[in-house]
Amino acid sequence: QQQVKQSPQSLIVQKGGISIINCAYENTAFDYFPWYQQFPGKGPALLIAIRPDVSEKKEGRFTISFNKSAKQFSLHIMDSQPGDSATYFCAATTAGGTSYGKLTFGQGTILTVHP
Amino acid sequence: NAGVMQNPRHLVRRRGQEARLRCSPMKGHSHVYWYRQLPEEGLKFMVYLQKENIIDESGMPKERFSAEFPKEGPSILRIQQVVRGDSAAYFCASSPDRKLSYGYTFGSGTRLTVV
Numbered sequence: 570q571q572q573v574k575q576s577p578q579s580l581i582v583q584k585g586g587i588s589i590i591n592c593a594y595e596n597t598a599f600d601y602f603p604w605y606q607q608f609p610g611k612g613p614a615l616l617i618a619i620r621p622d623v624s625e626k627k628e629g630r631f632t633i634s635f636n637k638s639a640k641q642f643s644l645h646i647m648d649s650q651p652g653d654s655a656t657y658f659c660a661a662t663t664a665g666g667t668s669y670g671k672l673t674f675g676q677g678t679i680l681t682v683h684p
Numbered sequence: 685n686a687g688v689m690q691n692p693r694h695l696v697r698r699r700g701q702e703a704r705l706r707c708s709p710m711k712g713h714s715h716v717y718w719y720r721q722l723p724e725e726g727l728k729f730m731v732y733l734q735k736e737n738i739i740d741e742s743g744m745p746k747e748r749f750s751a752e753f754p755k756e757g758p759s760i761l762r763i764q765q766v767v768r769g770d771s772a773a774y775f776c777a778s779s780p781d782r783k784l785s786y787g788y789t790f791g792s793g794t795r796l797t798v799v
Contacts, residue, residue, distance in 0.1 A: 573726075574785050575726070578753065601784060603784075605790075610789050610792065611792050611793075612688070612690075612777075612790030612792045613727065613774050613775070613790050614790065615788070638760035648710070652715065658726055658727070662784055664783060664784050668715060668783070668784075669715070669732060669739065669740070669782045669784070670715070670732070670777070670779050670782075670783065670788050671717070671729050671732060671740060672717075672727070672731070674719075674721075674726035674727045674728070674786075675726050676724075676725055676726045677724075677726050
């Protein structure tokens, strides 16, 4: 019940295209859903995050769509650039009450943006 | 602010040896989380520590693994009698408080190779 399932495993997109990565979770106690970007040899860096009280959050070219009833959320990268080539992880946690920052990660998506 | 510092960046150990991984949190951060990333997988939570206390070690293997975060100095993840299956990237994250916040920051990791 603690799993977060992420797809696809890898994604190839042309420059200027839209990259879409999907995640699904099971634990209904999760109430905070961040996305992380990881470059080779580096640690994950927070990209954007959403709480389930909104269905969409946009920051620049990055948008999270959230479907609470389906327990699914997705990352959309608009106008994808070669510099966006990295591994993307969705994650989930409980952020309220007595919780703390224990993250459950998806398996990761390797994004390659061709020039 | 130098960020979360992990060392060494790369560590090679022979089977049966001990591995000691260090994590110096960001200045002002007293909460540390350790995660393990196996090849082609997402990060898996191992342990959450506050200064001098282990709060949640539910992700730690029962044997050979231990963690500490002393009053002074870095947090240490210790793996005794390493085996090939311990080969992975180990990341720590630090946070200024118990709750997941935008201050939650990952280090660049230690890549452990057991030969």
